[in-house]
Amino acid sequence: MNIGDVARLSGLPAKTIRYYEDIGLIRPKRSANGYRSFGDSDLHRLAFLGRARALGFTIEDCRSLMALYQDESRESAQVKRIAEDHLHRIDDKIAQLQGMRATLAHLVSCCAGDDRPDCPILEDLGAGEADCCKG
């Protein structure tokens, strides 16, 4: 299989697959013409990577997870720790975004959005406090 084939099958862009080889996540063979030659196991690894990335794991997490995946003597606790850490990072990020969302949604709801210049959004950014709910 050439890179285009595994790209189609794995759903990953060819560019990304070359990048994954660059950073050592996969090691496809080479054909006589210099083309990368992917076997089923390469495709399997790429699919694994695609799913791990889709869950938001970092590349370094993926490297660790792949190593554990190949390691018959792993302890599931090792995997779980990585996943739980990641889960906490996601929760932190969600909380942060929800905080932003709340403030922003409030400001947006206070803004007339018409042709006049008065704008509680800009007032808030300028003053550090929302005027739209006062007095």
Place this chain on the structure above:
Amino acid sequence: MNIGDVARLSGLPAKTIRYYEDIGLIRPKRSANGYRSFGDSDLHRLAFLGRARALGFTIEDCRSLMALYQDESRESAQVKRIAEDHLHRIDDKIAQLQGMRATLAHLVSCCAGDDRPDCPILEDLGAGEADCCKG
């Protein structure tokens, strides 16, 4: 005021303030010795930027918002559009993270996390489907 003073007052790192000058968000004067010399209006702009960035606006959004802030003849609709677009981007991101979170939390809850190698998390990443809830 030197850069360290405005850094303390605005809460932004000096590095970031220099960067903001580089990309044209602020234009502090220079003292005879070459040091940046910040006035109240610079500090005000930095505080504005800090709050806009804390709400997750991109640098380009900040540039637009600052321009509108200075522009007496703005229409609040222009501001509101920027804020609403950003709100939608935030909502998309939250939704994406919550999707990840749901899958991940489920997998984590299925993983024993002990010294045995069996791990539904790796099984899912390897196979593209969770085995932990079947049969």
Place this chain on the structure above:
DNA sequence: ATAAGGTTTCCAGCCGCTGGAAGGTCAAGG
């Protein structure tokens, strides 16, 4: 022979900083 579609490598850029090196400046203390 040529054209179209793969593939290769390499280099640069995205965002928003952040770190570090190498040097200039200033105020306080000996």
Place this chain on the structure above:
DNA sequence: CCTTGACCTTCCAGCGGCTGGAAACCTTAT
């Protein structure tokens, strides 16, 4: 006057995870 230390300057490189583009090579079909 000299040193110390805190501050300031510029410049260059790197983070993560790709992504775009250029220039060249390979394969297949006409």
